Amino acid sequence: MSTPYAPPAGYGDISFVELVPLALRFLGLGLKLVFLALSYPFSSTKFSLKRVLWRQFVRAICPPSSIRQLQFVCPATGVLYQKYMRSLPNKPPVISENIGDGISLHWMGPKTNKKVMYYLHGGGFVLPAVDGHFYMLDWWRNEAKKRHGIDFSIAVLEYSTYLIDCTSSCQLSKARMIGLINFAPWPTQLVQVAAGLAHLLKEGYDPANITVVGDSVGGHEVIFLLAHLIHGHPAADVLNLEKPLAGAAALSPWLCFGTETTSWKQHGHSDVMPLGALNKWSGWFIKSRTRTDDSYYFEPALAPAEWWGGLEKVAKNVLMAGGASEGMFDDIVTTEKAMEKGAGKQVKLEIFGQEGANHNEALVEFACGDAPGSTNYRMLEWLKEVYA
Template identity: 30%
Template structure:
């Protein structure tokens, strides 16, 4: 399996731990065995396997802390003009292609779970004729604030079209912040953001968009954030922390592009035909995910929303990280939807 190589930088503006942060890391890792022992017997893990219970307990412990940014440098295969890169999973293919935007709060690089998911998508696409799968490596916040990522997603879509892909053969997909990026790109196509290059002209609507736990608002006012705070892998405070990082310095007149729930999607049916919207019953983002589904439906798009029982934020990615990706109900939904949309 191929993977993205990464490194951290100790140069000014890069990643450097203070003495207090070193102590915080030490205390965190010393606490992990206790967190795992407590977590595997927790009420919220009663329906999960041992492996998922351990994985989720570690995740809850790690994301209960606030982290400084880590600058990650990956080495791409197709360099884009906007400082980003496209990583193909297997051979390039433009007659059918899934353009994937990874999650991580715009602050973290792709995880092993993301790469496992993409390889599974590539392999399982053979059942419906096969498809190209390509991952966008975008620049990370806070070193590269909004609209950097939207600029790079726009360049990625333009690149595929220039290479011969037809809009009707392209599906955008992404989890969490990656789902945000797909929705930001739709907003840009409908009404171009003046501070970045214009969107490509579409001769037809894109085939579809598969959104996995899309991060549609950077606030935490929706009831599901409080209701699921102890059940989700990410705490309410951590959602707010990541949201504050993204919104820092964003002008008010650009919020409609930065935050999907603030965007006007009128006319979206001319941009994309089908949307799959996946969320977990136990994630903080559940209400906003349902809200964006209603907004897209009102714009005339065929939207299918799937809520996984007991699922947390990015449950599909977590399953792949724990080595149980193919057992994920949400992944089966995704595979079935892709087959239906491409047939």
């Protein structure tokens, strides 16, 4: 049932003490952006000016900001979804569905479509969806229909979460529910991702017509959802599929929180998301962990090949994509190879690396207004494969 959406009470509220340094940060950012724009014609960068300015915004705001400051800057997922849908010229219906426990599904396309993509957005377990997510998803829908005659709808998950005070001992007793900014004590994320899929199945959608797709930590969620469907995480409800999902795709999934691999050493300091922000966010996430007996869900890159035995029963086709020049790429390759060895030839498994691309380039292209690159076009072909 569609219900009126309102952002959670307290979302984006910060004190004057928190606002002042954030304002100074934006002032410094403004001066830097002016300098970059003026000097751009004389630079040797491979990026467009829009990409240069967008990357600078991310690198200036994300590492030093607290969760509350990031909330202030970034609207809640449901707010941004409604704004995007109402900006479209054809005025499609705005459908925000409360499925219980504070979890929402936001629909792009009619719920009457038989084919559904269950989408899990990235953001480091800290940020909500950004406008680039909705531009990207809408492009996939429109282009898949135009090029391949495939009509599907998208259900975007928005999480109910907790803000953890990680400034001292990070005691979970200090957590207070504040709303939908995907940062919560592990394994809340897994429980809620599983609940979203369970809702779609309860609504009568055929698993063979459902794809599960996510970017960055949303890609992580895609992979731990597959693991849950095979093994059943003890904290989440068991999901028994009558048939495998049509497919699963993880774009630049964050599958391990270490940074010791060769790709991290080669690309970590030049990647779009600064290491300082990633280390801080993963540190918060690790400290929030309420159980430690589920490491292969928590960091799927650590799982051995045998962990993925039985994958053929839950998904027919798995695509893992990343930037060939991103820090996470080695962990993506390691996980795909383990899945391939464990699942055997009964599942179509593919890894796709976008040449010269950094982390989550498919999203970045839409977030900064650049043209879609090869990962986005590979997604269109993948949708044709799994839905045709």
